[in-house]
Amino acid sequence: MGKKWGHLSLASAIVMSLLAACGGNANGPDDKAGAGNGTEKQPEKPKEPVEISIFHYNGTWGEEQNNKVFAEPITKKYPHIKVKAITYKDPKQLEEMVVSGNIPDLIITTPGPGFETTIRKFEGQTDLTPFIKQFNYDLGALDEAAVGSVRSLSTKNELYSLPVYMAPNTIYYNKTVFDKFGVAYPKDGMNWDDMYELAKRLTRNDNGVQYRGFLASYVHLMRLNQVSQKLFDSTGQKVAFDTSEFKNYLKDIFRIFELPGYDMDKIPLSYNPLFLKDQTVAMIEPGGTLLGEESLAALGNNWDFTSFPSMKDRPGVGSQPYPFIISMFNTSKHKEAAFEAMAYLTSAEYQTAATKQGTLLPVLKDKSIVRQFGQDSALYKGKNVGALLPKQFAPVPNEPFSEYTATAQNELYGIYVKVVQQKADINTAFREATEAANKKIEEIKAGKK
Structure with a gap:
């Protein structure tokens, strides 16, 4: 608006x-x-x-x-x-x-x-x-x-x-769900293949209750992607996010959400309540934020951090800062x-x-301060705080400011909805998002004349 x-x-x-x-x-x-x-x-x-x-x-x-x-x-x-x-x-x-x-x-x-x-x-x-x-x-x-x-x-x-x-760029996990299904807790250094296999073991229907292994904020998966995908071409007036590298990266992650039992079309895009309140999600990336003590209270002390998965050919590299x-x-x-x-x-x-x-x-x-995280808080006593940030952030794309950033981002996020929730073909979703974004940009430009 x-x-x-x-x-x-x-x-x-x-x-x-x-x-x-x-x-x-x-x-x-x-x-x-x-x-x-x-x-x-x-x-x-x-x-x-x-x-x-x-x-x-x-x-x-x-x-x-x-x-x-x-x-x-x-x-x-x-x-x-x-x-x-x-x-x-x-x-x-x-x-x-x-x-x-x-x-x-x-x-x-x-x-x-x-x-x-x-x-x-x-x-x-x-x-x-x-x-x-x-x-x-x-x-x-x-x-x-x-x-x-x-x-x-x-x-x-x-x-x-x-x-x-x-x-933070980390994964929270609920030990109770792991214990319920007899699955070992996750270890730092996972890649997306490891996450896929782990999520598969934790995605189950137990007495009518559907459990899912892993969910993540779609905004952060898309915008802070680990391949440092640019939004625009050099002009800043046409989107350029339809690349094979980006699509292959997303396919590696989206296959998790295609596992039997996920039924992504049946759950809201806000996943944190499923982890914090319902406790039916084993692992979550909560939207690039620290969950407060009040939010985590329902989990008791039965939770911890593990490092955000990296790409197989880029070990230790997390999302963009x-x-x-x-x-x-x-x-x-x-x-x-x-x-x-x-x-x-x-x-x-x-x-x-x-x-x-x-x-x-x-x-x-001064990065030495990060090592002091949580030392005065009982909430983080014994927690794996070293997993809060990756060993290395993925580079931020070097592209000029564009007044059409919000337009491009909205269409980018729509790809997630179409592919993950509506089961659309990823190539079709990218093509439609590109066409829609460029059309809206031209309409905005025409309206200024």
Whole structure:
């Protein structure tokens, strides 16, 4: 939907938060600390209290988790900033907030569909460059690839976001399902052949209950593919994802979902409840996110990580890196406070503490911090945290920014639905997706003339 802000004027909505200045009068005789010494400065007056909101556009996190991980640490660091953490409920939620005028100050999304369907969709971009200069923010402390992923969101070198945490590339598995069927737990280093054989052994119907060996977020399988498939040709105006390498890669994975008993047309595309609530899935890639303690509670302590499968000819190579990013809506009335919050969430202080607590995977250039993941959390005691990230990420495709990215991605994801759920021929699905994407791009271009 190309909906604009309606009655809101973005230009007039850009209002900087005026913070209280430092105190000025000389110390008086009643000021014991400064009595008799007119040269000493008074303590700074407390900054004016402000309230900002952060919308975490991630459906796997609960309200308690969002408050604990984002809101509370910011307020502890900056007592004058009260933070309201908004938890994702449904796809219409942000649109309803825009219509009502209750637009969040900050939003945490992914740099792909998340950014396109939130900030970009409602033309809410804010270039952070002036704030980076104002606050002497050290952008060089962040992972270069992660920063590159947000740089690619603009055409004129604007920086609309900061990477805030890295998405894991791992498999969660439920030991209870393995134990039920007497199957040995998975080991790190599996390739897709190994995963296929393991999933086959775990896909069973037991007393009318259908169990499946493995499920994964289709968005991440497609977009973060391990062959680093480009979306577009060199012009950025025609899709170019119909390649034999990409199709062969997907066939290797899709055969799992063709095993007897999978019946993919009978289950929703949101697979996490089948793993967390129903406990009828043995292994899952949960959409490039860490599952919180609240989500994992039903599994007790009977779960663990194993490494994401690699291609047989590329052992140890996982998916492409995918940081979650934090962006500021240009309607925020407290931009300076909002940037202070962004800066803190991406600081070494916060990132190290969050890593040790096991709440986030860091986006810092210093990779030694990753080894400290979960050391202060009982949730990860004895867990295989080394499997959270691959030995090596697949390269991010080197392609220019395209304003038609969302259009291309939507058609790309449709291939999964057609092939896996509707049992369409993969070559036909790719051809139709290519034709549909290019047609829509031409329609968009024609509409601008």
